[in-house]
Amino acid sequence: MLDENTTCSPPISASVVASPSNVPSGASAAPGGAVPGGTRLRLTEQQLESASKEELLAHCKQQDTYIDSLLSQATSHEAEMAALRETEDRLRQQHADLLLREKVLVRRLAAKEQEMQEYAGQLSELKAREAPGVSALRSALLDPAVNLLLQKLRQELAATRTRVEETQNELSAWKFTPDSNTGKRLMAKCRLLYQENEELGRVIASGRVAKLEGELALQKSFSEEVKKSQSELDEFLQDLDEDVEGMQSTIYYLQQELRKAKDTLAAYEQERKAGTANGKSACNGDSGSETHASPPPPPPRRRTSSEDSDDLPLIKKVRRDSELSVHYSDEEVGGGLTNGESSAK
Template identity: 60%
Template sequence: MGEVERDPPTRVLLNEEELVNLEKSQFLQHWAKQESYISWLESQLSSAQIALAPVREFEEKLKHSISSECGRRESFLLMRLNTKEQEIQDLIVQIHELKALQAGSSTSLRSSLLDPAVNVLIQHLRGELDKSKSALEETQNELSAWKFTPDSNTGKRLMAKCRLLYQENEELGRMISSGRLAKLEGDLALQRNFSEEMKKSQSGTVYGIFCSCFIFYFHS
């Protein structure tokens, strides 16, 4: 037969009058009960601490893991933002160079801008630059209020937006680097030939022909 589980000891509660009227034997008896109750409480506390040890260890590991992951992602996002800012500055420098070329050769520029293909291309590049600036500002604002867990929706959206912004700016940088005004002026005759083809063509839309010319120009 197993051992019969005994009831836990109870706390001894005596008022002042009872304590004064206690005989020595009764006092010693109550003292022993109180000591037994204290020992039982200590054993319960020790058991609880032992049981909680694995839980606390897991909690500390989880906190450390989350902190490390968040720190790593924050550093990664800051690096991406710094890269985007540098790319924006490079684009601004290229725009200033284009403006300087425009100021230095106003006659040539005026004739170039009269060509529809060149004018549309420049307007497109300016629009892409404005979009990139707006996207970068929005990303910076989101990072200022950055509070997300590794699997939160906010974190995932921010990472996706950074990747998209990086791809868009890479493409924009290639377009601007390949589309400097000097090269546009050099290939102006080719663009005018494309314009003539657009006027003469009887199949497809004007937009489709322009897109074909645009793709051919940047792959030539």
């Protein structure tokens, strides 16, 4: 350390050196060879001997800034390395999972191929079994049931051939020309049948239209009834909402009255206790006994959560037609107060 009485020499220009070896590998050197965040100072012995205390302090601060910048860069590099290691571990885990999945899929594929081969073998066996052989055909011919079925088929075939021949003979016998009387009668009959068919078609079409119109009218009437019932239900619900709102206002009013009655009862209880204590102290004072200070009045009763919930404002709405009025007898009011006190306790 230099003595404070030592004469200060003029400022010495320190040689600032930023070597590549001092710069971290991940940081890029600033213009002029300086490291971002600070520069490293190298002073010669002559500069150290001739430097003043203030200059040395300034150089030390500059050196500390440089060291802090290097430490921050090292910390950031460590964080990047940790992130890279985590990424590498995650990729390795994913690669292992993919390899395991590939093995599972290969096993499934092998199992499926084996099943396909088994199914192909079973299919070929079934085809071989279904192909009838010579022995099967011979055994079928020797079967009595098959023989009976073949006999019935032959009989039906012969009868059908006979009916076809008879029909052909009748058709050849009934051949006619348009000029013959038979042909004219048949043509007139065909026209009559054609007209009857047209009329029947029109009747059927008109009947379908009428049926559709009736169904449409029925659906319309049904929809009107549904609308009417819906409107009635809406009116009923509106009346019910109004009744509920009236009941809520009545309940709110009764809760207010109940709270007032509870407060009055508590005040009467406090007054009675205070009067009893004062009477006892007065009797003791007359007989000459020791005077005792009257006990302090009991603290006001804490309100329960149910009473606090009674203070919440209720929505009141005025009914359109009339307001719901509820009359209670004295016994019902007394019973309500008793229940309220028991619930409060």
